[in-house]
Amino acid sequence: MLNIDSVNKGLVIDHIQAGKAMQIYKYLNLDKMDCSVAIIKNAKSKKMGKKDIIKIEDKINLDLDVLGFIDPNITVNVIDNGEIIRKINLELPSAIENIVKCKNPRCITSIEQEIVNKFKLTDKEKKIYRCVYCDTAYEQN
Amino acid sequence: MLKGRSLIEPMDLSLEELDELLNLAGKIIENPAAYADVCKGKVLATLFYEPSTRTRLSFEAAMLRLGGSVMGFSSADSSSAAKGESVADTIRTIACYADIAAMRHPKEGAPMVAAMSTDMPVINGGDGGHQHPTQTLTDLLTIRTLKGRLDNFTIGLCGDLKFGRTVHSLIKALSRYENIKFVLISPEELRIPDYIREEILIKNKIEFKEVERLENVMDELDVLYMTRVQKERFFNEADYIRLKDSYILDAEKMENAKSDMIVLHPLPRVNEISTEIDSDPRAAYFKQAKYGMFVRMALIMELLGVEI
Incomplete structure (x- = not known):
């Protein structure tokens, strides 16, 4: 299993349908970010078989509508001091x-x-x- | 109250607003002279980016018969669109001169963009293959006036149901009334789009059937709405030859129709209704054109907020 450093303060976008991470990377303009961004593709998942994950080492304002539009099953974990302080479940934006x-x-x-x-x-x-x-x-x- | 609003698609109007509008149109039909000056001093701009003599003249006749004035253009070549001006800029400029505008545009959604860019009421006079709400109002007024109601009847829609925007709008509008049954008559490749079938008919549990031949269902219909089937819409020549006569309404087919059925057509007709039908009292398509003017008179009055 590939190891990526845990996020200390930032966001983890989890349960991304395998193969869609790059699309989200593009829609959220993460290429323009200055902080560390890790894209994990095809990670093993009990629920999904395999999934993509994006880890962002910064607290940015995510456009949740964009994420919800791409895939409402995605979850966003807000991390502070290495711990999940909030889980955001997405829904389809109206x-x-x-x-x-x-x-x-x-x-x-x-x-x-x-x-x-x-x-x-x-x-x-x-x-x-x-x-x-x-x-x-x-x-x- | 519709004052100050725009009409972009038929569903912009609630059933109550629609009733109010059709009631006013009914009053105008009864006594047009009483409304001859209600729009005196008001100006209608007809912004027609593609030619449509019938719709444009119907709007102009409506405004003139209300005592108002009209101005406008009847092709994109003779407007600043030819210089590349946006719809938003055009409407903002026109709003300096006119009180209300009717717009036809080849691109779908253009009248909505116009309405979003100004406080002046904008009426969609047809946008590409998308919406044509005043035709729908015309159809509703015609049915209501001639049949006395907008519920509890069976309507047959015949011809090109895939690309015919008037058909889509009419189905949407009638789907809000009680106990309307639809008989959809077309070749297989010209059936109604999936979204009309699924999001309107099935979703609202509306009774409908799709058939290929008009002659087989004539006796079931209270209203028959004819549209033109163009030869180039068929996928192959064999189907066209096999089915073409089925979409032409003639005296023989009319023999099987109910005595109080009415035949509608958005016009212009080519050959889909034989001229021998014109003298049949059930042929209502020229009356329909007249009702089109009356309903536009009512609409202009409502959107401008003028009263008798």
Whole structure:
């Protein structure tokens, strides 16, 4: 088992679906961070078989909507003095802004770049988000 | 009260607001002269980024018959969009000159962007293949006036149900009323989109069936809503030849229809309704065009907050 130093003060993003860590790294702009960031891919998990984990050695303000949108099963552990002081369970956000773009070529957002890309959750069970302008469903892959 | 609001999609209106609007349209139909000056001094801007003679003239006729004035453009070439101006900037400028705007745009969501950028009421006059709420209001007013109700009937929607935005809007709007049954008549490849089937019909437990041939269901219908099936929408020539006559309404098919059924069509028609039907009292599509103007009169009045 690969060993990564424990986080003393910061955040651990756990239970990421295996293979999705880099997507989250990108969405959260972690490449622009100055602190230590560890990405663990395909870690063994009793619950999931294998999972990804991201450890961040700093207390940053995470956009929980982004994380919830990508995968509401993710958990975020807030660490202080090497201990978990808070566990945050995510949920699907009711709306998201400027996280993803509408892929409908007939949508007004396809020609006017400055418009805020907004999606709203229309079906919680099936996790369907629709563009507020054209109602096109966003396909997550 | 709808004063100051915009109309972007039919579901923007609650059932009560819709009733109020249709009631006002009914009063205008009864006595149009009483409303001839209610919008005197008000200006409607018709911002049509793509041509649509029928809808634009219906809006203009509505405003003129209320005593107001109209201005606007009827293609993107003759507007500042040709210079690359955004929809938001255009509407902010127009709001300096007009009291209310009707917009048609080839891109879906453009009227919503406009409405979000100004306090002036904006009416969606059709955005791409997306929404066309005033057509839906027209359809509802026509059904309510001619059938006397908006509940407890069976409606057949025939033709291109996949790309026909008027069909999608009408299904959504009627799904809010009691005991409406839908008979969806189309070739397999032009059936309603999955989201209409799942998120509207199935989710709200609305009775519906999907069939391929119009002639087999004529006697079940109280309302028949025809749309055009374009040859290029079919996946193959064989299916087109096999089914094309099924989507043309003629006197023979009308023989099996109820005596009080009404036939609607958003127009323009090409050949999907034989002209021999035009003299049939059940043919309501030209009345429908007239109701379209009346409902737009009511809508303009409500959004401007003017009263008799």
